[in-house]
Amino acid sequence: EIVLTQSPGTLSLSPGERATLSCRASQSVTSTYLAWYQQKPGQAPRLLIHGASSRATGIPDRFSGSGSGTDFTLTISRLEPEDFAVYYCQQCGSSSRLHTFGQGTKLEIK
Amino acid sequence: EELLVQSGAEVKKPGESLKISCKGFGKTLTNSWVGWVRQMPGKGLEWMGIIYPGDSDTRYSPSFQGQVTISADRSISTAYLQWSSLKASDTGMYYCARHFNSWSSPDLWGQGTLVTVSS
Numbered sequence: 001e002i003v004l005t006q007s008p009g010t011l012s013l014s015p016g017e018r019a020t021l022s023c024r025a026s027q028s029v030t031s032t033y034l035a036w037y038q039q040k041p042g043q044a045p046r047l048l049i050h051g052a053s054s055r056a057t058g059i060p061d062r063f064s065g066s067g068s069g070t071d072f073t074l075t076i077s078r079l080e081p082e083d084f085a086v087y088y089c090q091q092c093g094s095s096s097r098l099h100t101f102g103q104g105t106k107l108e109i110k
Numbered sequence: 111e112e113l114l115v116q117s118g119a120e121v122k123k124p125g126e127s128l129k130i131s132c133k134g135f136g137k138t139l140t141n142s143w144v145g146w147v148r149q150m151p152g153k154g155l156e157w158m159g160i161i162y163p164g165d166s167d168t169r170y171s172p173s174f175q176g177q178v179t180i181s182a183d184r185s186i187s188t189a190y191l192q193w194s195s196l197k198a199s200d201t202g203m204y205y206c207a208r209h210f211n212s213w214s215s216p217d218l219w220g221q222g223t224l225v226t227v228s229s
Contacts, residue, residue, distance in 0.1 A: 001171075001172060032213075033213055033214075033215070034215075035215030037155075039155075044205055044219040044220065044221055044222055045147075045155065045205070045207075045219055046219070047215060047216070047217050047218075050214075050215045050217070056217065086154075088154065088155055090155075090157075090215055090216075092212075092213040092214070092215070094213070097169060097212050097213055098157075098169065098171060098172075099145065099157040099160070099171075099215075100157060100171075101147075101154060101155040101156065101157060102154075103154045104154045104155070
């Protein structure tokens with residue numbers, strides 16, 4: 001089973017700043033199967049990025065994803081107040097077809 | 111409108127059984143898979159398993175194999191998650207989510223079902 005490790009655990013930034021969140025896999029991940037989610041308190045997760053770099057429908061262009069192999073990044077170019085939340089990366093193993101999530105990064109207002 | 115609607119919150123005692131549901135409205139689950147995700151209080155997301163309602167092909171995370179049963183009724187576009195004997199450690203929020211195929215990332219989520227197991 002592929003393990004996803006996200007860093008940092010908590011990121012403290014101010015609105016207008018740039019956020020860079022990291023997701024590292026224990027073995028190579030097919031980019032097609034790598035996604036990022038946002039979760040706010042009391043809400044279900046929301047798909048932001050799929051296929052490592054494709055924004056889901058309705059997601060603002062300040063959100064972008066990049067990376068390949070074992071290292072992936074979610075970047076929020078200019079933080080808006082509504083962006084402060086917990087972010088998870090997620091993958092599906094190409095041979096196992098089993099999905100896993102990272103442990104999450106909490107993005108908090110500084 | 112595409113929508114997944116889950117059954118309501120449950121309060122159970124240890125040892126009791128439980129079956130929660132996830133219904134897709136309209137064509138939400140047509141030719142799609144349904145996955146289940148656990149979120150324990152204050153913790154992260156854990157993928158439990160996935161089912162294709164069309165033929166009930168089911169796969170489980172090793173962490174949840176044997177602990178829960180995932181099933182579906184294609185005729186009513188509903189997937190289920192069940193426990194035969196609940197433990198206090200099963201307390202948490204359970205989400206269903208749609209996958210277009212077994213390897214794709216879930217794109218549409220239910221609102222969650224809170225399960226509380228306490229004596």
